[in-house]
Amino acid sequence: MPKPNHSTAPLPFPILIGDIGGTNARFSILTDAYAEPKQFPNVRTADFATIDEAIQKGVLDKTAVQPRSAILAVAGPINDDEIPLTNCDWVVRPKTMIEGLGIEDVLVVNDFEAQALAVAALSDENRERIGDATGDMIASRVVLGPGTGLGVGGLVHAQHSWIPVPGEGGHVDLGPRSKRDYQLFPHIETIESRVSAEQILCGRGLVNLYNAICIVDGIQPTMKDPADITSHALAGSDKAAVETVSLFATYLGRVAGDMAMVFMARGGVYLSGGISQKILPALKKPEFRMAFEDKAPHTALLRTIPTYVVTHPLAALAGLSSYARMPANFGVSTEGRRWRR
Numbered sequence: 001m002p003k004p005n006h007s008t009a010p011l012p013f014p015i016l017i018g019d020i021g022g023t024n025a026r027f028s029i030l031t032d033a034y035a036e037p038k039q040f041p042n043v044r045t046a047d048f049a050t051i052d053e054a055i056q057k058g059v060l061d062k063t064a065v066q067p068r069s070a071i072l073a074v075a076g077p078i079n080d081d082e083i084p085l086t087n088c089d090w091v092v093r094p095k096t097m098i099e100g101l102g103i104e105d106v107l108v109v110n111d112f113e114a115q116a117l118a119v120a121a122l123s124d125e126n127r128e129r130i131g132d133a134t135g136d137m138i139a140s141r142v143v144l145g146p147g148t149g150l151g152v153g154g155l156v157h158a159q160h161s162w163i164p165v166p167g168e169g170g171h172v173d174l175g176p177r178s179k180r181d182y183q184l185f186p187h188i189e190t191i192e193s194r195v196s197a198e199q200i201l202c203g204r205g206l207v208n209l210y211n212a213i214c215i216v217d218g219i220q221p222t223m224k225d226p227a228d229i230t231s232h233a234l235a236g237s238d239k240a241a242v243e244t245v246s247l248f249a250t251y252l253g254r255v256a257g258d259m260a261m262v263f264m265a266r267g268g269v270y271l272s273g274g275i276s277q278k279i280l281p282a283l284k285k286p287e288f289r290m291a292f293e294d295k296a297p298h299t300a301l302l303r304t305i306p307t308y309v310v311t312h313p314l315a316a317l318a319g320l321s322s323y324a325r326m327p328a329n330f331g332v333s334t335e336g337r338r339w340r341r
């Protein structure tokens with residue numbers, strides 16, 4: 001019977017690497033520490049009843065390589081032998097995987113830990129800088145990802161290693177500051193009467209903010225899809241959409257600046273998730289960076305911290321691969337989330 005195991009011994013190669021999102025799951029296999037990962041086509045989670053079936057049909061049936069271990073990044077807390085995913089019906093059951101898929105060792109981590117691992121070493125081709133602050137200081141970092149929700153992960157640099165810190169940073173309070181904020185915030189849909197950052201800084205949050213603007217300005221909302229709002233905003237073809245994305249950039253800058261202070265992220269703040277890349281031109285306008293730096297009494301500190309949008313198409317997989325190759329460079333906790341035959 002497979003058992004939970006806290007071993008920090010390296011996982012044996014070949015290693016199956018998986019980034020399991022709500023809509024898509026992405027897989028690759030690392031055959032050894034030096035080889036390029038063997039990449040498999042994205043799997044749509046809705047196309048398979050279980051993750052085990054998706055791994056069998058989407059990966060194992062397509063290669064002669066039998067992985068001995070697996071590292072899987074999932075959206076959601078890892079508290080038990082059964083890990084339900086936040087935005088799809090799959091349940092990750094490492095014990096069942098070990099029994100059914102010929103894998104002997106499974107480590108499950110949080111999706112934003114994987115994103116954090118990725119930003120330890122991201123080359124310039126895989127990121128786009130926002131603002132003038134530059135530098136690749138070996139120092140703590142933060143990643144924020146507005147997508148279906150708002151994920152936040154810290155990457156603390158301590159004792160010569162990178163320590164990813166999973167958390168629920170997307171659920172911090174977000175408060176009004178400007179006169180316009182005070183008009184709009186009473187109309188932002190709350191969660192148990194609270195405006196958490198995720199009520200605004202994600203796909204449905206964009207719609208929430210757009211609706212509040214329409215209410216205050218007395219206009220009929222015409223858009224329900226976040227992608228419509230951002231495309232009208234970028235094209236400059238709808239005034240409320242333009243303001244929505246401008247304020248989204250301001251609020252994202254505000255929360256990103258807060259996270260930078262919490263983690264003393266002199267190494268940089270990285271924006272990932274489905275939305276950041278799509279609104280890159282809006283993030284390059286002054287609002288994001290102004291809000292990021294507007295952190296008295298620490299404005300001078302924030303001015304020195306670089307901010308980037310992650311443009312790597314498979315950043316989480318890249319982060320997990322770096323860890324799988326060189327586990328000694330990272331302080332990844334395995335307690336309660338590693339299972340071995």
Ligand SMILES: Nc1ncnc2c1ncn2[C@@H]1O[C@H](COP(=O)(O)OP(=O)(O)OP(=O)(O)O)[C@@H](O)[C@H]1O
Pocket residue numbers: 020021022023024025087146147148149202203204206226227228230231273274275278
């Ligand atoms: N062009 C766009 N502008 C604004 N929002 C968008 C755009 N395209 C997608 N979105 C929103 O982004 C969210 C999806 O984000 P993301 O791609 O990060 O998903 P995810 O939760 O990581 O899931 P998965 O990993 O399965 O893709 C949805 O709310 C979607 O409506």
